Amino acid sequence: MKLKISQLLGKNxxxxxxxxxxxxxxxxxxxxxxxxxxxxxxxxxxxxxxxADYPEFASILKRFLKDHPVHFQAACFGIAGPVxxxxxxxxxxxxxxxxxxxxxxxxIKTVALINDMEATAYGIGTLPKKALVELNPGRPVAQxxxxxxxxxxxxxxxxxxWEGQYYRAVASEGGHSDFGPRNDLELDLxxxxxxxxxxSSYERVLSGPGLLNIYDFLKSRNFATEPDWLKKxxxxxxxxxxxxxxxxxxxxxxxxxxxDMFCAIYGAEAGNLGLKVLALGGIFVGGGIAxxxxxxxxxxxxxxxxxxxGRFSKFLSRIPVHAxxxxxxxxxxxxxxxxxxxxxxEI
Numbered sequence: 001m002k003l004k005i006s007q008l009l010g011k012n013x014x015x016x017x018x019x020x021x022x023x024x025x026x027x028x029x030x031x032x033x034x035x036x037x038x039x040x041x042x043x044x045x046x047x048x049x050x051x052a053d054y055p056e057f058a059s060i061l062k063r064f065l066k067d068h069p070v071h072f073q074a075a076c077f078g079i080a081g082p083v084x085x086x087x088x089x090x091x092x093x094x095x096x097x098x099x100x101x102x103x104x105x106x107x108i109k110t111v112a113l114i115n116d117m118e119a120t121a122y123g124i125g126t127l128p129k130k131a132l133v134e135l136n137p138g139r140p141v142a143q144x145x146x147x148x149x150x151x152x153x154x155x156x157x158x159x160x161x162w163e164g165q166y167y168r169a170v171a172s173e174g175g176h177s178d179f180g181p182r183n184d185l186e187l188d189l190x191x192x193x194x195x196x197x198x199x200s201s202y203e204r205v206l207s208g209p210g211l212l213n214i215y216d217f218l219k220s221r222n223f224a225t226e227p228d229w230l231k232k233x234x235x236x237x238x239x240x241x242x243x244x245x246x247x248x249x250x251x252x253x254x255x256x257x258x259x260d261m262f263c264a265i266y267g268a269e270a271g272n273l274g275l276k277v278l279a280l281g282g283i284f285v286g287g288g289i290a291x292x293x294x295x296x297x298x299x300x301x302x303x304x305x306x307x308x309x310g311r312f313s314k315f316l317s318r319i320p321v322h323a324x325x326x327x328x329x330x331x332x333x334x335x336x337x338x339x340x341x342x343x344x345x346e347i
Contacts, residue, residue, distance in 0.1 A: 021335035022077035026092035026153030031064050034335040057097050061105055074110035076338035078119025078330045080154055082173055086113055092153050110342050115171030116330050117158030120286045121148045122169050123333025131326040133294055136303050138320035144280030147273045150287030155203040159277045175203040182268060192217040205265050208240040215243050215258040224253040244293055263296055267305035274319050286324040297323055
């Protein structure tokens, strides 16, 4: 897959580079290498690792380098967690990843560790139109701020702002901000989460585990009876995946209502982020969940909640919202960021 990088090349069209990129999520890690040659930046090979099979990221990296002894000129890894002075203590894993140690493992100087939402944001520019699904029509303002929200194992939020030549990504930990209920049912969900966790954040709702939290909340309210066949399926597979699948197939009332609430709250928080970022350049919904429930995100529940912002409903209606179908967006973004660092000499 060729990635769009024309704005980065300048006079470097004849340069040849090999880049290592990684997307370190809460559940799995993708590693891949990319080649810049004759002005074309191409994804060569991508490999997947289940994080539960490894005690730390260094073990994954050692395995990858042993199996694929390629010499890299630069590397970048997007990671699900805050990166502070080159170090990340991951939110949903007991891992510590250190840029200095990564440089020693790889034997190169140009190595970056960035938040996964920064990586996703940088990857947006590589996406073809077929990788995007419209959730709200609108007209983007050229060089306007762009917001990114992504539910998966956790909830990521970030933004892009124009800095003169190209967009610069900014990460946040907005997914851990306080969940803001919009009606009595959501207020009761908030109380349910407070009792369970001591804090009610958007990530406790808008994530894989969050969908299960909504389901358990509805079950605790006796919204509907949980059938035995569903209980068995959830015991033998990922419960959140079962809930979303059964909801999309309209097989169970509890599942349907849980996914409906999930999408409504997702739309509402996307609207919140759009206002905070002033995302006139657009909003992109990434993460691993969106592609799996894309038909539900398109049915109007998400958009209705997105627009319900009182006096600013009309303002939000102007902002285009798209769901990202490409699951390797963060990986591609990390590769583009590493390439930029190498070409611009920023490290």
